[in-house]
Amino acid sequence: MRIKPVLWLKVILVLLILSCGYMMFSRMTGKKAHIKADDDYNNLMPEVNRDPLIPDHGADNNEFPVIDGVEVNLKDSKHHLAQKMDKPVEFGEQDVGNHPKDDVAYPILNWRRLGNYEDVSFPKRVGPGEYGAKVVAQPSEKDAVSASIKEFGFNMVNSDKISLDRLPKDLRHQECRHWDYSQNLPKVSVIIVFHNEGWSTLVRTVHSVINLTPKELLAEIVMIDDHSSKEHLGQRLANYIEQFKGLVKLYRNERREGLIRARSIGAQKSMSIPGIILIYLDAHCEVGFNWLPPLIMPIVNNRMVTTVPLIDVISGQDYTFTPQAGGDSDGFARGAWDWSMLWKRVPLTREEKDRRKHTTDPYRSCWNFKRTLALSYVCIYSSANETHRSTTHRVINKREKWSLRHANTQYVLPIAVRQFFRSPAMAGGLFAIERAYFFEIGLYDPGLEIWGGENFELSFKIWMCGGEVLFVPCSRVGHVYRLPGWSGNPPPEYIPANPSLRNYIRVVETWWDEYKDYFYASRPETINMPYGDVSKQVAYRTSHNCKSFKWFMENIAYDITDHYPLPPRNKEWGEIRALDTNQCLDSMGHKNGEGPLETGYCHRMGGNQLFRLSEANQLAQYDQCVTIQRSIVTVMHCDISQYKEWNHRHEDHSIRHITTGKCLERGELVHNVFLATCDPTQATQKWEINKVQST
Numbered sequence: 007m008r009i010k011p012v013l014w015l016k017v018i019l020v021l022l023i024l025s026c027g028y029m030m031f032s033r034m035t036g037k038k039a040h041i042k043a044d045d046d047y048n049n050l051m052p053e054v055n056r057d058p059l060i061p062d063h064g065a066d067n068n069e070f071p072v073i074d075g076v077e078v079n080l081k082d083s084k085h086h087l088a089q090k091m092d093k094p095v096e097f098g099e100q101d102v103g104n105h106p107k108d109d110v111a112y113p114i115l116n117w118r119r120l121g122n123y124e125d126v127s128f129p130k131r132v133g134p135g136e137y138g139a140k141v142v143a144q145p146s147e148k149d150a151v152s153a154s155i156k157e158f159g160f161n162m163v164n165s166d167k168i169s170l171d172r173l174p175k176d177l178r179h180q181e182c183r184h185w186d187y188s189q190n191l192p193k194v195s196v197i198i199v200f201h202n203e204g205w206s207t208l209v210r211t212v213h214s215v216i217n218l219t220p221k222e223l224l225a226e227i228v229m230i231d232d233h234s235s236k237e238h239l240g241q242r243l244a245n246y247i248e249q250f251k252g253l254v255k256l257y258r259n260e261r262r263e264g265l266i267r268a269r270s271i272g273a274q275k276s277m278s279i280p281g282i283i284l285i286y287l288d289a290h291c292e293v294g295f296n297w298l299p300p301l302i303m304p305i306v307n308n309r310m311v312t313t314v315p316l317i318d319v320i321s322g323q324d325y326t327f328t329p330q331a332g333g334d335s336d337g338f339a340r341g342a343w344d345w346s347m348l349w350k351r352v353p354l355t356r357e358e359k360d361r362r363k364h365t366t367d368p369y370r371s372c373w374n375f376k377r378t379l380a381l382s383y384v385c386i387y388s389s390a391n392e393t394h395r396s397t398t399h400r401v402i403n404k405r406e407k408w409s410l411r412h413a414n415t416q417y418v419l420p421i422a423v424r425q426f427f428r429s430p431a432m433a434g435g436l437f438a439i440e441r442a443y444f445f446e447i448g449l450y451d452p453g454l455e456i457w458g459g460e461n462f463e464l465s466f467k468i469w470m471c472g473g474e475v476l477f478v479p480c481s482r483v484g485h486v487y488r489l490p491g492w493s494g495n496p497p498p499e500y501i502p503a504n505p506s507l508r509n510y511i512r513v514v515e516t517w518w519d520e521y522k523d524y525f526y527a528s529r530p531e532t533i534n535m536p537y538g539d540v541s542k543q544v545a546y547r548t549s550h551n552c553k554s555f556k557w558f559m560e561n562i563a564y565d566i567t568d569h570y571p572l573p574p575r576n577k578e579w580g581e582i583r584a585l586d587t588n589q590c591l592d593s594m595g596h597k598n599g600e601g602p603l604e605t606g607y608c609h610r611m612g613g614n615q616l617f618r619l620s621e622a623n624q625l626a627q628y629d630q631c632v633t634i635q636r637s638i639v640t641v642m643h644c645d646i647s648q649y650k651e652w653n654h655r656h657e658d659h660s661i662r663h664i665t666t667g668k669c670l671e672r673g674e675l676v677h678n679v680f681l682a683t684c685d686p687t688q689a690t691q692k693w694e695i696n697k698v699q700s701t
């Protein structure tokens with residue numbers, strides 16, 4: 007006898023209703039409270055693994071995820087997974103580094119309660135600057151304020167009024183308070199490099215790390231004194247850190263090494279324990295609430311990942327916190343550069359928001375597939391399969407809207423959407439990297455000096471050689487920016503001239519392939535500048551089969567040229583010399599139409615006599631283009647679309663102003679230059695452009 011399909015459906019329906027009722031009952035009698043106001047972080051964590059899809063090895067008191075009021079039993083799939091995972095791991099099956107890999111599905115979002123590392127035990131604090139309240143100086147302090155700004159770059163008078171243990175303003179996205187992270191995170195070593203820093207801004211950095219980092223995760227704080235000369239950084243500092251009973255270590259450089267090499271020294275001084283992660287902080291930072299677990303979680307899942315927190319601005323005057331400008335509507339930005347290698351931030355792209363997982367990223371993304379069909383629980387595993395992309399985007403977008411309407415239910419969200427996003431570059435001062443990996447990639451190029459370009463070197467090396475640079479929105483760190491009026495720290499005398507510019511050349515010569523022409527087009531004075539030997543860096547690139555810069559520009563830094571278009575190449579550059587004379591065109595240091603161009607004795611030092619004539623017919627000096635204002639030949643600020651006005655005709659040596667058809671002429675007796683009707687016989691209209699060498 008055959009049973010009709012309709013009858014089968016009815017039987018299944020009854021069974022479903024019964025099992026739902028059972029689940030609701032067991033949920034009501036189940037555990038509820040997870041958060042206790044207790045100092046001990048372990049007490050803040052739920053006793054069981056919260057991921058409904060991952061076995062908890064014995065304990066069977068997981069809550070079921072709630073979907074539109076219906077509870078879903080995922081026990082079956084769990085059981086299936088548990089059987090898989092209980093199988094003894096064969097030797098050699100995992101070649102994934104030394105860090106814990108037990109629970110790759112973390113992090114998990116849960117709107118119904120705080121995340122497992124959210125600490126609610128901080129007593130309410132009252133006092134100047136607490137939670138980022140504005141601190142003001144008295145009129146009587148005016149002189150002390152300006153003296154401290156000149157010496158340290160910060161208003162130290164106000165900083166000294168704020169407790170070293172003040173709590174920061176919590177600027178995180180509200181979602182950040184609801185993520186669970188693995189309970190098996192590796193230890194970290196926080197490295198702080200300083201040179202002649204002010205006392206309270208430096209020491210508050212140390213206090214904030216100790217106060218806001220789970221103590222079982224903080225292996226040490228390594229302070230590298232880069233040959234400071236200020237008295238308070240001598241014995242006073244050594245005595246002060248004794249209270250931390252060895253947690254804070256202080257090493258001093260015998261000579262000033264500069265920030266870059268001092269960071270490498272910090273890596274060498276740090277503890278070598280398996281899986282340990284190094285976290286670099288500038289010497290004037292305050293970490294945010296629960297800053298650490300989100301920052302290191304992506305590294306635990308892929309040791310070739312380097313992460314960067316969101317860096318908030320702490321005012322060097324009143325010590326308030328503000329998010330950085332230049333991001334998207336959430337304040338999220340990617341790290342970028344212009345073609346003269348200046349650091350830039352560009353808004354987060356839609357592609358990053360919607361992005362699927364990277365191939366090397368062992369996270370998986372899960373979401374409820376369809377709200378009316380509660381049992382559909384979909385997990386997409388890491389895949390770089392481009393053909394699946396559009397489908398995935400659509401689903402994520404739908405989910406994003408949906409989660410806003412159902413803020414009380416538990417979801418496992420696609421992790422890439424809010425947890426982190428890819429960034430082509432980092433700013434450089436604040437980042438986390440696995441210690442062993444940092445050594446494997448050779449730390450920084452040891453030929454880089456003092457400051458500048460090292461952030462790009464590290465970013466390009468990581469991206470092009472198989473790693474990733476991720477920005478982590480839920481990890482926020484405040485950074486005090488130097489104020490104008492700071493006298494600065496002059497480089498030590500053994501350092502070559504223009505260290506940053508020289509660093510940039512090393513970076514482009516090693517990593518930029520044919521794109522280096524765009525750097526030299528923007529900074530022609532560097533073309534013949536000595537930059538030392540980069541053969542070891544190039545050899546690293548070859549031996550590690552690193553990808554091309556073109557690949558990097560097309561796949562990772564795909565949005566940079568939208569914001570900073572490739573500059574036209576130079577047809578000619580150098581000094582513009584009046585033929586057969588010693589007189590050269592000179593901007594006289596004028597900018598933005600401040601005054602006329604003149605001729606002056608050719609000094610062959612570049613500077614105000616260095617011009618470049620581009621394929622786009624711009625005649626420019628740095629970011630200033632030669633043009634005519636009220637019939638005066640002068641320079642104006644320009645982007646790559648403006649003032650395309652000049653042509654150098656080699657047959658008669660003339661420099662022609664295309665828009666008027668006139669020629670550049672110099673005065674014979676005075677040093678002026680002007681436009682005149684072209685006359686090929688006129689000696690004062692003849693020019694040559696000669697390359698000059700910059701030192």
Ligand SMILES: [Mn+2]
Pocket residue numbers: 288289290435485486
């Ligand atoms: Mn800084």
